[in-house]
Amino acid sequence: MSKETEKLLQMANNDLRDLDLYIQELSAFLPLAICAVNPFGLLITINSAFQDLTGYKEAEAIGKRMEKMFANGKEFRDLISSESVLKKKKQKRKMILLVKSGREIPVSMSISARRDENGEFIGYFIALLDIEDFEKLRESLEKKVKERTGDLERKTEELRESRVALMNVLEDVENARMLAEEEKNKTMAIITNFSDGLLFFDFENKLSLINSQAKSFFNIKSSKLIGKRLSEFSKKSALDPLVDIIKNSKNSRIKEVYREELNLKKNVFFEVSTIFLKRDKKKIGSLIIIHNVSREKVVERLKTEFVSLSAHQLRTPLSAIKWTLRMLLDGDLGKVNPDQKEYIEKTYKSNERMIALVNDLLNVTRIEEGRYLYRKTTTEIQPLIEFVISSLRDKIKKQKIKLKFIKPKKKVSKIKVDVEKVRMAIYNIINNAISYTPHGGKVDVSLMGEKDGVRVEVSDNGIGIPKDQQKRVFSKFFRAGNAVREETTGTGLGLYITKNIIEAHNGKVWFDSKEGKGTTFYFTIPFTTNH
């Protein structure tokens, strides 16, 4: 060998050594596990990273079947036995690498066909990228996403359910609103078309509603008053007469319904009822109902006039009959035999009852015409009571009633009353007590002076008033059932007249009674009376 050739060989040898070193360095540095596999699937070359990844040393790995390196080796076998690897430049697959320790590592495998300088297929190059961390991260992310998705799905479902529930609620609310609207419309239609006038003042005393009938009654054409307080109504307002009544109602101590009659003009009468409305014990306003009672008033007046006229017309012949019968009984018109006398006496008593009834009727008509009291004088009440008791002495004696008049220890102040009428009121009460107390019973009459006036109590141990009839005791022509059975001659007007007399003196009359046990009537008359 010439020196020249030897020199060239040495240079080539050096180049080869450098190249080998370079390849070794590169192989040692390269983090990607690379291997070469022959066409039979046997490992023929591996790099350092491959050894690191699999844990197999070179001598252990070389000659090993590549498919045995994977847990999913069948996929590898199927892949290399398919034509696709030969046709495509590079393919990627996710594989599960079985390392020497037996652990399974997810890897991303890149595989491409290997060819020699003539283009002939000589096996495969395979690169394995450890994606365990990626997979863990991916799985963790997927888990989180799944959890979040689950949460979101649950929340979405909850929202959907809430939405459905809300829609149902809204639907219910809408239905309720429609019903309320319908009810409101009905109510408004009723209010608008109501034959009575209606006004509603809210809790701030502002007028919030007035119906057309009320406007018609008071000749109001606009609704300017709506939203205004009572105090803001002008003095010349058409509602002025009504305002006084409303103020009276508010000033009164009545808590539920206050009624007052309003004579707006000639032959036009209204009954004004003020109802204080409450909800859950809280005042929500006042409802004013104006009922036109003009027709009833006219009818009542005509009736009263008729009764008055009839009574007057009846009293004259009854008086004539009375005196004629008296003359017959006294023998002024000739002697009558005992039988005749008995009949005449009965007729006389009946006539007397008729006269009493007519008198009572006349009193009632006077009361209803408002012309009953016209002779007030200042007097003591005790003599009036004593007078009544004295006038009833025969009856008391006849019925063996133990009547006791309990007088006050101190002298009672005088009061200003219509003596005749108050005497009548006392008479009616004591007479009733005697009439409806059995023989031998007792009647106590008490007089008391009070701070504001006088108080009289008449108690008996008589038949009493049935509870279910007590409300009607002061009504015209009313007589309790047990009273009718006991005493057939009453007119049913006495207590009605009594009540009117007492109230005409601004007094008050009431009673306590228990059927079969007795009754106590009370009345008071204040010292100062306006009538």
Next chain:
Amino acid sequence: MDSVSKENLNTIKKNKGKIIGLSLKKDREFVLEKEGEEGLNKVEKEMEKMGYVLKTEDIGNYEWYPVQFDSLFLLLSKYFFDWDEEIMKEWGRWAAKTHFLARIMAKFFISRKKLTEMANRLWRKYYTQGTLEVKFDENNNFGIAEIKDFLLVPSHRLYLEGYFYQIASLVISSSKLKVVQVKDKDKKNHRFKITW
């Protein structure tokens, strides 16, 4: 049982061929792996005593060295460590797997036909002396790998038996694969029968 007999030493001395440094280095790695540095030093010292002075670190990968160095190394290792035939064959298989040259050549062994074509080329990567021929009888499932004009001691033959087995396994996928020496008396020509 192989032994450091005079006959074997003479056979080694007579082999005038050369071997690539890479192969020398790799074979020493096997001893290092098996017996550690102490074992390797033991063999190297014995070789020095016998006049074969070559430190592993001084071996150049692509330098050529007398085959005697390698044959003697194989022989002494077997002797000192009392390795049986299987370890010697394992050594050969290990060499076929790890030698850079074998790895380079492996890409060509994609079929028995290709192996037949490339066998001598593989031999030449390692040795300057001798040739390697491989032939297959596909009908009878056997092949013959024949080394010609190359002096071998028994330990080296066992090594090559393992080596050929590993190379043959690249192109023969069979659990019945076997490579066995054909016991000829000819010291220059050596046949290995491959069956499957």
